[in-house]
Amino acid sequence: MGSELQSSAIKAAKVLMVGAGGIGCELLKTLALSGFQDIHIIDMDTIEVSNLNRQFLFRQFHVGQSKAKVARDAVLKFRPDISITPYHANVKDPDFNVDFFKQFSVVLNGLDNLDARRHVNRLCLAAGVPLVESGTTGFLGQVTVHVKGKTECYECQPKPAPKTYPVCTITSTPSKFVHCIVWAKDLLFAKLFGDQNQDNDLNVHSSDASGSSGHLDVFERKKDEDIQQYGRRIYDHVFGYNIELALSNEDTWKNRVRPRPIYSKDVLPDDQIEQNGNVDKTAVSADLSSISAMASLGLKNPQDFWSLAENSKVFLEALKLFFMKREKEIGNLVFDKDDQLAVEFVTAAANIRASSFGIPLHSLFEAKGIAGNIVHAVATTNAIIAGLIVIEAIKVLQNDVQNYRMTYCLEHPSRKMLLMPVEPFEPNKSCYVCSETPLSLEINTRRSKLRDFVEKIVKAKLGMNLPLVMHGSALLYEVGDDLEEDMVANYAANLEKVLAELPSPVTGGTILTVEDLQQELICNINITHREGFDEEKEPDGMILSGWTPAPTPEVEKNNGASTDNGASSSSVSQSVTLETVDDDDLEIVPAGTPNGKKRKSSDNATNETGEERKQKTIDEDGVIETLDESDSKKKQKVQ
Numbered sequence: 001m002g003s004e005l006q007s008s009a010i011k012a013a014k015v016l017m018v019g020a021g022g023i024g025c026e027l028l029k030t031l032a033l034s035g036f037q038d039i040h041i042i043d044m045d046t047i048e049v050s051n052l053n054r055q056f057l058f059r060q061f062h063v064g065q066s067k068a069k070v071a072r073d074a075v076l077k078f079r080p081d082i083s084i085t086p087y088h089a090n091v092k093d094p095d096f097n098v099d100f101f102k103q104f105s106v107v108l109n110g111l112d113n114l115d116a117r118r119h120v121n122r123l124c125l126a127a128g129v130p131l132v133e134s135g136t137t138g139f140l141g142q143v144t145v146h147v148k149g150k151t152e153c154y155e156c157q158p159k160p161a162p163k164t165y166p167v168c169t170i171t172s173t174p175s176k177f178v179h180c181i182v183w184a185k186d187l188l189f190a191k192l193f194g195d196q197n198q199d200n201d202l203n204v205h206s207s208d209a210s211g212s213s214g215h216l217d218v219f220e221r222k223k224d225e226d227i228q229q230y231g232r233r234i235y236d237h238v239f240g241y242n243i244e245l246a247l248s249n250e251d252t253w254k255n256r257v258r259p260r261p262i263y264s265k266d267v268l269p270d271d272q273i274e275q276n277g278n279v280d281k282t283a284v285s286a287d288l289s290s291i292s293a294m295a296s297l298g299l300k301n302p303q304d305f306w307s308l309a310e311n312s313k314v315f316l317e318a319l320k321l322f323f324m325k326r327e328k329e330i331g332n333l334v335f336d337k338d339d340q341l342a343v344e345f346v347t348a349a350a351n352i353r354a355s356s357f358g359i360p361l362h363s364l365f366e367a368k369g370i371a372g373n374i375v376h377a378v379a380t381t382n383a384i385i386a387g388l389i390v391i392e393a394i395k396v397l398q399n400d401v402q403n404y405r406m407t408y409c410l411e412h413p414s415r416k417m418l419l420m421p422v423e424p425f426e427p428n429k430s431c432y433v434c435s436e437t438p439l440s441l442e443i444n445t446r447r448s449k450l451r452d453f454v455e456k457i458v459k460a461k462l463g464m465n466l467p468l469v470m471h472g473s474a475l476l477y478e479v480g481d482d483l484e485e486d487m488v489a490n491y492a493a494n495l496e497k498v499l500a501e502l503p504s505p506v507t508g509g510t511i512l513t514v515e516d517l518q519q520e521l522i523c524n525i526n527i528t529h530r531e532g533f534d535e536e537k538e539p540d541g542m543i544l545s546g547w548t549p550a551p552t553p554e555v556e557k558n559n560g561a562s563t564d565n566g567a568s569s570s571s572v573s574q575s576v577t578l579e580t581v582d583d584d585d586l587e588i589v590p591a592g593t594p595n596g597k598k599r600k601s602s603d604n605a606t607n608e609t610g611e612e613r614k615q616k617t618i619d620e621d622g623v624i625e626t627l628d629e630s631d632s633k634k635k636q637k638v639q
């Protein structure tokens with residue numbers, strides 16, 4: 001039990017929790033039981049069945065209701081005397097502005113994505129409110145403290161982009177099951193059921209073989225085409241014809257195993273067509289999630305390995321069910337790991353492709369994990385992390401700077417410790433978020449449009465939500481509800497212009513200022529004109545750099561980057577490992593010290609210098625992997 005001072009700090013505190021999921025439920029309970037009396041919760045989600053195994057404030061009958069509200073009601077049952085204010089909303093909504101954040105003593109994050117984390121970081125910096133940030137992935141997790149001017153901000157270290165693969169590996173030369181999953185999910189599924197206006201690399205590799213359909217898109221279902229025939233046509237096209245086409249390029253296969261074209265008639269002779277499921281066209285299905293190819297084929301166990309024939313049946317059946325039962329959604333579907341039929345289709349398609357390329361097949365359960373980027377959540381890790389968040393929050397409330405700790409929860413930690421506390425770093429002086437360091441951008445100013453710059457740099461890389469772009473005093477782009485019509489038209493026209501042809505031309509040597517009014521973040525970008533970019537390695541056609549140190553080859557090597565993830569699009573993401581999850585292994589490199597001395601662990605930590613900063617990589621769930629540049633050879637494999 002803490003001192004009186006501590007309990008009065010707790011009682012006086014007004015706390016904002018962002019996220020009421022796995023960590024959030026634990027956190028709210030622990031805050032309430034620790035004596036916190038004024039808690040606000042933002043969560044944009046409603047409760048799903050899959051949350052119930054670990055988000056213990058929720059019950060079956062809550063499914064579909066707001067997480068923030070149900071969490072509040074559940075905790076008020078055992079702590080009716082405290083005040084809990086729920087917001088069923090996105091933390092990025094403009095209502096949650098700097099003034100809103102200013103009312104809180106501390107902000108506690110229990111989020112699951114980088115985008116929202118970065119946004120909250122910026123608002124906390126702008127409002128001058130301390131942030132305790134957290135993340136878990138399976139047995140791993142961490143809690144970090146971010147106090148403006150005292151510790152690094154959440155963005156002082158670069159964050160990796162989600163893992164990407166070279167396009168040609170996915171479209172032509174898969175060598176791992178994950179490549180087949182990416183193909184099935186991001187290309188085939190997107191092509192058949194998603195937005196037709198989106199670029200899709202399948203087009204490039206799918207010129208129509210038959211010639212009979214003229215210039216008709218080969219993936220389109222022809223008018224009155226029988227659904228069975230359509231399914232088989234798609235099957236033969238992607239697993240048969242496209243593979244034959246790829247095989248005709250001899251050079252590709254000089255040093256690779258040649259794939260085998262697969263045609264549906266070879267796997268499923270015609271007489272099996274009728275056995276391929278039995279869809280009752282007239283049945284009214286109230287619940288879309290119950291539409292399942294597995295169910296109609298009598299396949300029960302998601303952990304079973306299906307044969308090529310079974311995968312082929314699931315493929316055809318799932319495709320048929322989409323067209324017969326979910327036709328309205330076709331054209332708008334985005335792969336979702338909680339969409340049973342989508343997972344079945346993607347599993348089957350990935351397995352057929354894997355079979356063609358001699359890659360071992362996987363069960364639906366495994367495929368779903370890979371497709372949804374799922375590491376199964378561990379409730380205990382969430383509970384440990386929530387406890388640590390509260391411990392750090394209490395220190396923050398007491399301004400106990402000396403004792404702030406970043407704490408890492410490791411599965412098989414070195415020296416038999418479960419938790420590894422380390423002293424927080426000082427702010428990175430060249431962080432564009434918490435300092436005023438300008439960034440640099442190499443871009444073809446005569447080819448790239450303002451739209452490319454806004455989408456790929458300002459929104460995607462800098463994470464701005466409501467951006468404004470200025471060249472000197474000339475406003476080139478702005479968003480907002482209160483703009484005059486002619487301004488909106490002007491900005492829309494600017495978006496389509498190449499940089500060098502804007503009303504205030506942007507060329508090599510220009511300094512652009514970008515600002516987010518909601519995040520109160522402003523930064524300058526020095527523009528350098530560059531003619532050519534490598535399409536494979538620099539697909540964005542622009543390279544942003546500035547606040548991250550360039551990677552040393554040794555760091556890259558020792559970070560355990562898999563060899564196939566080099567397709568990052570900027571020096572920012574190239575300077576960190578994209579992700580080190582290689583199928584199922586996760587390599588963790590614990591903090592070491594120069595000369596073998598233990599450094600950042602809290603018991604004998606010394607002050608951090610700029611050169612000694614650790615390289616860290618952080619995945620979407622916020623789990624940080626650490627690596628000392630100076631001692632990158634110590635590593636530990638965590639299974």
Ligand SMILES: Nc1ncnc2c1ncn2[C@@H]1O[C@H](COP(=O)(O)OP(=O)(O)OP(=O)(O)O)[C@@H](O)[C@H]1O
Pocket residue numbers: 018019020021022023024042043044045050051067089090091092110111112113116377
């Ligand atoms: N921008 C945001 N605004 C508000 N809440 C958010 C935002 N982004 C994420 N969240 C919330 O953060 C929580 C994260 O919880 P968690 O990691 O347990 O994910 P989950 O969606 O509940 O579970 P899972 O992804 O494992 O199915 C979710 O409840 C989600 O709604």
Ligand SMILES: [Zn+2]
Pocket residue numbers: 152153154155156157427428431432433434435
């Ligand atoms: Zn920073």
